[in-house]
Amino acid sequence: MKNAAPRGAKEQVRELLVRYGERTSDRRPLPDFLVIGTKRGGTTSLWRYLIQHPLVPRLFPAWNTKTSHYFEENWGRGEAWYRSHFPTERQRAALEKKHGGPSKVGEAAPLYMFHPEVAGRVADLMPGARMIVLLRDPVERAFSHWKERRGEGVEPLDFAAALEAEQSRTAGGDWPASDWYSYRARGRYLEHLEPWLARFDRSQLLFVQSETFYREPAATYAGILDFIGLPAHDLPAYDVFNDRPGKGMDEAVRAELTGYYRPFNAALEERLGMRLTWP
Template sequence: MTTIRDRVNRAAPAGLRDRLKAGLVRYGERTADRRPTPDFLIIGTKRGGTTSLWNYLIRHPLVPRLFPAWNTKSTHYFEENWHRGERWYRSHFPTERQRAALERRYGGPTRVGEAAPLYLFHPLVPWRVRELMPRVRLVVLLRDPVERAYSHWKERRGEGKEPLGFAEALAAEPVRTAGERERLIADPYHVSEAYDWYSYRARGRYLEHLTPWLERFDPGQLLVLPSETLYRDPAGTYARVLDFLGLPRHDPGRYEVFNHRRSAPMDPAVRAELTAYYHPYNVALSERLGIAFDWAVPPA
């Protein structure tokens, strides 16, 4: 698919490209009142398959991409760009006219969304989303928190943002992230890289972060899925998400895995410690949601 970005990049040198892109951003803001807010959000979890699911969804002819097209996954509005305001947020989504054209062409309803794993973890995002989009649908992928933490560390390590080994990074997490959650709550415009980058253990306490969403939205608005189900049966999971969003069935062609990172196995002692640590949290999550997660079992 040729996007606006592709056409801009081919047509102009670097300096002009930047000006054209800035112009598109301004155009989006000027037409924001014709751009409805999203129908759905994929809110987590980080390293839980959100990028893969997002890429499957945007292959559906009735799921248009964000605008401009280089914003391929998320605006990061509710956690990072809150200060920019609602018009800025709306500027990233297709107009009512564009949506109507797609619906005429493909004979079904359009569904517009974004995927931002930090939305699940940020303490102010559930309230912000509820205030702006009370009827939005929410998709949550939850991965074995032990594997999620290790994958999170591998990502940061690969990006050059994590100098410590996995065990050392887990040990340093309380100091690195101390007070950051409180700062985010106290200052609505505070952005914390440490809270995002180094929250390896904390993010896996899923019920703690999911509860504010459960308290603010009707249960029918949330679809919680084990990430392992997406990995084992991507076609079936994709079909279930389409049903949840009210979209007709569609074959995206193939179900490749995005953002997979190979590495050495986790140290067995670290795995055992994390497995024991997460056990009570996993059991409470499973009981609250009524979902039998593969990893919500007693440690060996």
């Protein structure tokens, strides 16, 4: 019983801060950029790098990590609720005065790329925003996704069985099931990117191979900062966060997935005009 009061007090403080954010939402500009994908593609690491830049403030309140989940899970809460997660104009001006450059605000939500309604919602609310898209080898992405769900205790099946069950599990349109078990579908990147390509100018979308990001984090980070409109900033270290390496995949499953994705990857290369280095 000793911990009951502190937990209750913490929840009260949290609620007060949320209400304060909503009351001051008219002074909180919408984000400048979104990291929209892909899941298990390095979005957590990229977000950790971005908020180390002195001109990229964290979400409000401080316990929020990298996303509000507004455009897919919390759409019904309204624009004021969404704005409440970002710094005020006054806070941004203070940052800019201190560091001598433009502040840039964003969030990282890999579900945004996958959810079929999000591109239209973002286009309606923030037509000038810039989107960063990390694209990982879909075979490795699928296995890493499965390992994450396995570790979270929501996936009782082995990888091969989970791939076989995916269609039946996600057929009902239930969003949690689509999020948890869409191992294969998430890697058909082009079908999820078409709504974004249709609604935004190509100059607003930056596509980065996750493998390049992992291999050359400093150079990739520098390019992303330039895309967002931020001054250069070197980090002391480029650690990998939330990593689940793809070791241990059955080779027969790997071969099947590699063949499955081959035509989807070729179509993606042609549509984006970029060379992908995946097998």
